[in-house]
Amino acid sequence: MWLSSSGYDRSAQISFLFKFGVLGTASSYFNSKSYKYPLTSCRFDQVLSLVCSSSLRAVTPLHSTEAKKMVPGDKIQDHLTVSEVSKICCSLTGFGILIQFMCLLQVLEEWKRMKEIGLPITVINLVSYIKGMTSVMCLGRLGRLELAGGALAVGFTNVTGYSVLTGLAMGMEPMCSQAFGCRNLPMASRILRRTILMLLLASLPISLLWINIKPIMQVARQDPDVARIADLYCRFALPDLLANSLLQPLRVYFRCKGTPCPLMWCISLSVFLHVPITVLLGSAIGVPGVAIATCLTNFNTLLFLLACFACAPVTEETSVYMPIPTSVPCCSSKPSSTEWASLIRLALPSCLSVCLEWWWYELMTVASGYLSNPHVSLATAAIVIQTTSLMYTVPTTLSTSVSARVGNELGAGRPRGAQTSATVAIGLAFAGSCVSLLWATMGREAWGRVFTDDKEVLRLTKAVLPVIGLCELANCPQTTGCGVLRGSARTSVGAAINLYAFYLVGAPVALVLAFWWNMGFVGLSLGLLAAQAACAVSVLHVIRKTDWEREASKAADLVGREAPKVAMNEEEDKIGLLKREGLQP
Structure with missing residues (x-):
């Protein structure tokens, strides 16, 4: 057998078997689950190849170039394959349980990161729901006709306006999040400004639709009184297009940056003020008051965010509109026309x-x-x-x-x-x-x-x-x-x-x-x-x-990250992991 063969260092053989027992078990476990361990940003079979290149020369006369190419299905000797070594070591030591525990730790770590983003967003969504419910309740208190006209106007503005602005703003999410991932902060800032400009331009035809809602409702054979109330609501809600054109991209920006807490506090405070403002204006001037209160709430959110920007120190990390680079950026810049085309696409x-x-x-x-x-x-x-x-x-x-x-x-x-x-x-x-x-x-x-x-x-x-x-x-x-x-x-x-x-x-x-x-x-x-x-x-x-590797390559093209440098960093990460785990001599 291989372990009893003469001419080889037995301690090196045992070390080699131990390394393949740990990593080979991990490879078989994660491949059987169609899942790749994400901590090292590489496949376990690639780590196995690195182990081969550093340790196999001590236990087998294979040339180093051949050792680098070995994977769990290859043979170490005529009677023993890498996979068989892994199975033997797994049955003797129970490393599979350890690997499952490591997987659980990774899941918990990812859940923690997602919770840091998700909890503030949950609060934002809930207070936004309360904001909408408050407006509908105030319309209902004004009367049946006002409720019907206001409900028609809310539906019309959602379909023709807010859905369009929200969808366009979400288009910046891929570029902005990937730009933050590769630390290309100037690009993230440019995407924010261009998205705001795009939404402002889109608001112009939307405002024309809102101004002409009355003839549109007449063509749709709606009740004239209901159409009149809807027309009144839409006209006073026009400034909200400006507010949303600024606010929606900022919401996406903070999410992509992973810091939605300032936005959460600003929106929560605005909605807290929205309730008394809506009640007062609705009671004073009726349906226009409800529409004005909605606009004021969004502008209040923008003012609170502006106050946060004014109080925060201006650094490369905190600046939103004009990041100040502290060093030469490692990411290549894309031409302006290319960024515009990618954003619109x-x-x-x-x-x-x-x-x-x-x-x-x-x-x-x-x-x-x-x-x-x-x-x-x-x-x-x-x-x-x-x-x-x-x-x-x-x-x-x-x-x-x-x-x-x-x-x-x-x-x-x-x-x-x-x-x-x-x-x-x-x-x-x-x-x-x-x-x-x-x-x-x-x-x-x-x-x-x-x-x-x-x-x-x-x-x-x-x-x-x-x-x-x-x-x-x-x-x-x-x-x-x-x-x-x-x-x-x-x-x-x-x-x-x-x-x-x-x-x-x-x-x-x-x-x-x-x-x-x-x-x-x-x-x-x-x-x-x-x-x-x-x-x-x-x-x-x-x-x-x-194919996640292919998507990472596409992200490199999208945000200007240089692929060769990243590939080198991934290789360094693999070798660094082996050294930390004591698997690299």
Whole structure:
């Protein structure tokens, strides 16, 4: 046998066997799980090759160039392969348990990083939900006509304005997060300024739509009084386009930087002031007061952020608009036209993806008005939209967090870290979706009574909420998966999936079940379930097939990181790990 062969150093043989026992066990374990250990930013079989190059010469007469090429499937001697050595060592020492523990530590570390981004974003989403609920409640206190007109205006502004600005702003997420990952701070600042300019330009045609909402509603044969109230609301909400054009890119910027806490405190303070401002202005001047209060809240957030910038010391780390480089940047700068082209190429599909999903819910509400009992269906649709908006805070948090983490890791040239971030986020998404399903199923009656006491509406709401809970089983993973796609600069893939899932799968199913099979609003909800399921399956399939090394190379091209230098750093990281673990002589 090999260990008893003469002419070899026995201590070197034992050391070689021990090294392959640890690393070979790790390789077999992670490869069997289709998962690569992310700490070293390299595959375990590459680490095995490094071990071979340093230790195999002591135990076998193979040439060093041959030793460097060895992997677990190659033979050490005629009767013993590397994989067999790994299995023997694993059975004798139980290193598999150690490797599983190391994997758990990596997952916990990634969860901790994601929590640092996700918790402030969760607070932001919740206070934003409270802000919207406060405005709707104040409109309801003004009267039935004001509530109807205000609700129509809110839906119109969401479809034509806020969804467009939000989607365009999310287009900067891949470039900004990857720029922060490779420490290209000047590029991140340029992307922020250009996104703000792009949103300001997009606000011009949106403002024309808002000004002409009254004739648009007349063409749609809406009630003239309701259209008049909606027109009044939209005209006084025009300054909010300016506020959102500045605020939305800043929200993305702070997320990508991994420091959303200042934004959280500023938005929370603004919403805290929003409640009394809305009540006072709504009582004083009616519907225009509610619209003005919404604008003031967003401008207050900008003022609070400006105060934070003024109080913070201006350094390379804290500057937003004009970073001051303290050293020669290691990242190459891209031409201005190239950056603009890349930003627009990412922003347009991102905008389309967001709009397609937002518009589907509005179309669902419109379709409810054509059912046999439209008053009950529309009331239930309003409850369902409020419910999904609340449940959407969980997948939105995970989506934005994982987008920032994946972008940071790819920008830094750590594809294994990006894969870990995606895996942890999707696992959390499945856990969160199960909680949402239980809440929507077990608390459906109590939740319905929060909005109404009408028996017919309650009965339909109780029938629909379990279906909405099932939708969340698919919605949470697919929304999180879309965040992974954004972080890896594949916004066009997400837009294509949303297009076919919601409009080629969900819409036909919803219309057939609701009108052809006379299932009413339950049929529309089942159409939403079909759309979410198709979207989730497609997104998760794309992520499973992702070549993370290729995505890291694409990130290097996108943000100007030099690939040869990164490759050298990865090799240094591998050798450094072996030295720290005592595996490098």
